[in-house]
Amino acid sequence: MRVRGFSFSTVEAAIKKPGRPDLAMIFSEVPADVAAVFTTNRVKAAPVLLSMERAAQGKARAVVVNSGNANACTGSQGMMDAKETARLVASAAGIPEESVLIASTGVIGRPLPMERIRAAIPGLVAGLPDGTLQDTARAIMTTDTFPKIETAQGEAGGAAYTIAGIAKGAGMIMPNMATMLSFILTDACVEPVFLRQVFRKGTDSSFNIISIDGDTSTNDTAILMANGAAGNPAIQAGTPEAERFEHLLRHVLLSLARQIVRDGEGATKFVEIRVVGARTDGDARSAAMSIANSLLVKTAFFGQDANWGRILAAVGYSGAEIDQDRVALSFDNVLMVRDGIFVGGDAEELGTEVLRKKEFSVTVDLHLGAGAATVYTSDISHDYVSINADYRT
């Protein structure tokens, strides 16, 4: 997959352990317009603080990403290390220091192994002509089991353009956001204010509607770079081209978000939670997130147990308005609950059949209004516990 004007490189810097590429770089031949969203966690890793500042300038040439070490809770040394990494890459690539963004993911609280990173940077920059987006998607993985990529092609003013995105997720996946890194590249030329608007909207209805364990990371970063190499006239808000671009971007973002859930640590199920009939959309979202984050619900999913009672209980403490005598609940198309009580008959058997599937949906109808929301989540398995009990070792 090529996106005009972008090149990629990955090297092995043995940041956590040797044996795999763990330092990656995305490079734009010309300054690209940048839109970015970062973790809402008040404890922010050094690379997040640095990239927030630099992305606010609106332009960037490169993103340097490492896996294996989050460079979080590392104090002033961490900030110096993030800056030095950017400076060394900028100097080797012959671009301004401030045009380099940084993202990190991995263990919290350990200093970056700067000696090994310094040694790896010349090779990283030298490798730019030969790298691929696929390799980059692999290099940013931590406990992910597969690289996450999505692309889309569009056309504006007679010029074809591409949107290509990569992401890593796996644990700590939760709205606003997750140790989730995502980089979206497009050769389209897009009016910058619209670009930022549409990216925020897009992440809100993709990365921010997924939840694996309810934890929010210190390092979440999603960056969109648009370098205009497609040669189209700038896409302007309010035009059919803008609508098309927004649609394609959302497709890419939602696909990446769904891949992240599918690859949740130890996940064996992919579950779409839909809440409809809520008093407001906000109520629907609270209820859906409460279900998605309930440990009791998630372990029931793992156990393939059609335990609708736990789902209603999770709605009950979500803060959403609910009249327990009006609620309906379905697993896929199997109605389990009507007017707040079990429908009886063979619903238990049919519902259990649904829960045995790898992917299914839960729909809760509160019968109170027109509010609706959808979120995606996974189950919590023994493997989740194992992975996270032993993560640092």
Place this chain on the structure above:
Amino acid sequence: MRVRGFSFSTVEAAIKKPGRPDLAMIFSEVPADVAAVFTTNRVKAAPVLLSMERAAQGKARAVVVNSGNANACTGSQGMMDAKETARLVASAAGIPEESVLIASTGVIGRPLPMERIRAAIPGLVAGLPDGTLQDTARAIMTTDTFPKIETAQGEAGGAAYTIAGIAKGAGMIMPNMATMLSFILTDACVEPVFLRQVFRKGTDSSFNIISIDGDTSTNDTAILMANGAAGNPAIQAGTPEAERFEHLLRHVLLSLARQIVRDGEGATKFVEIRVVGARTDGDARSAAMSIANSLLVKTAFFGQDANWGRILAAVGYSGAEIDQDRVALSFDNVLMVRDGIFVGGDAEELGTEVLRKKEFSVTVDLHLGAGAATVYTSDISHDYVSINADYRT
């Protein structure tokens, strides 16, 4: 353990399965003053709705409790069943129907097996002279592995009195509250307004500062009955006797709360989370609860991993004000983090030693003010997942 004027009974009604007492009754020879707190979940089980109404009258003679079936999400049939249970007990015991409170715990969404309950009630009431508080503590258990009892003795106006409490917990333990049932009995005479006040305060600093999995049940019920059989002059607010009663009651409640955490489903660790130096007490509580509910923190506890980074991350998304460069963190007395960064040296080894213990404390000092809070929690283990994956089967 005797509390004057109270008697107990338990029988086997095979509510979920045969082979153990699962229907219990607490009886007061005279109308007792009642204080009660119930789940804040908006989906409330029939027994909760019924007992809320009846406890509001201020007096009660009996509590009937069943385990194995929560009688939640059972609609109008559930309410009829709860009322019929109370009516049959009242009639057999020769007391007013409205003086009987009901509590249930177990599977959600299945009708009570009323035929078996009806058949069991005569024996339940007939057994009152012979039952014990210990048997009652056992009969209300679900996945609990041990009965939870605490007692305290006091003296007021020359009369000795007893406070005795039992509880069941295990899963779904979370402030406000948990499928947590607790019954506290005292033969002290206590002025009713003070009784209710002190019970609410006491539950707030005991059952509402524990968390096992962050889920809030549909059935949480804590009931305090004071029947005055000790013959003391009524304990009045603002007196040394009131202070002493409050202290003893809190001791009983906190002990029961700690027993519940210690018996958390699959728990292998008992952890005290203390947040100090917060801007406000509310901030401290939010931060402590966020740590206690973080799946990543809890799985690290299970893995005996001194992963302080996850703890700081949990504070970061708690909503509490934090300056990440000022935070300090200790495991027991081992300082791990100062000014937001790892202290180095042999702290990793010493911290890991602490995490290997069955019980330890985590102290986070935000260095922003005088706000403080303590909560108790457990880890999340493979067994937690197993228990909850297979709960209904």
